[in-house]
Amino acid sequence: LAIAQDFTYQFLAGVLLGFALRPVTNMIYWKWTTSIVFFSIFLLTFGPFGQILKRLVWGIPFDNTFWLLLIPEVIASLTVGILATLLIPSQHQVISLNFLxxxxxxxxxxxxxxKLLGCGLIYALLFLFFQITFNESFSAPFWLGRIEEFLALPALSAQSKILLLWGQGILNTLVILPLFLVFxxxxxxxxxxxxxxxxxxAEFAPAFANFQLIEPLLLIDQVFIGFCLQF
Incomplete structure (x- = not known):
């Protein structure tokens, strides 16, 4: 029963991902190679690589379980990039890698x-704002105490956390940029x-797929924060 439930959550997460990908795979005139390369990079950046950056920021250690789960996620990202291209093709194939x-x-x-630097900085500031405001895992009741608590988390220094978030914001913007050029x-x-x-x-599909592994209240907090941050 547990295996069946886990498979069901994984399947539904894949369905949600398909619905989210459909507008940009079907309505943009990608060539197959361009589509596969772009969406594989997109899914890897916001998926597995984004999870690595989150763990670095929060000081969560990289144990063997994480790496064992990460490998299937990388494979799944590459597979979804290929399947989205094949199953939801565009009507015309115009946009090549050279054109892009x-x-x-x-x-x-x-x-x-x-603008890229500004977007990265805004991402870092919004990350801090939403986490400090809505994340109930902090023990401090007020903003200043929560910020100090977050920045004091091991193993990165406060400056390293800010730079890492800034870099993640720039990377996310770079990955999304091609969509703005052709959509x-x-x-x-x-x-x-x-x-x-x-x-x-970045947020909902992983949370849905790991629904049984995450505490419900923490899951709701992170999904809501992710919703605000990504939009």
Whole structure:
């Protein structure tokens, strides 16, 4: 029964992921190779690699169990990147890797670099804000005490935590950037589509898949914080 329930949660997490991926796989005219490469990188960045960065920030040790679970997640990310391309293909295949690279080169400028740095910094600040405000695992009742408690967590220093979060924000922005270059919609629609996609990949699908392994109250806190942060 436990195995069946675990499989059910994993299956439903995959279904949610498919629904989140559908708008950007089906409505953007990717070539197959471009789609596979992009979505594999996207899923790895917001999935397994994002989990590694989170553990570093929170000072959670990397035990053998984590690495054993990480390997299937990496394989699953690569597999989903391939399956999403094959099962939800675009109607036209136009956007190649060379085309995408040329578009990125055109966008490179001092202004773009400043925007990337700004997005990374905003991500770091929002991460701190939402965690300090809504995470009930802190013992301190007030903001200042919670910030000190978070920054004092081993094994990274406070400066290293801020730089790591800043770097993660920049990386997330870089990964999402190609979507903004080829997916032309109204701003509200872009926020909904990209916010839903990053939220499902980074927060909701992993939480849903590991539903039985996480304390319910902690799960709700982290999912809500992840929802606010990703959007």
């Amino acid at each position: 690279w040329r578009r990125l080169q055109k966008e490179i400028s001092i202004s773009m670099l400043l 032309f919609r109204e701003k509200v629609e872009l926020i909904v589509v990209f916010g839903s996609l990053t939220f499902v990949v």
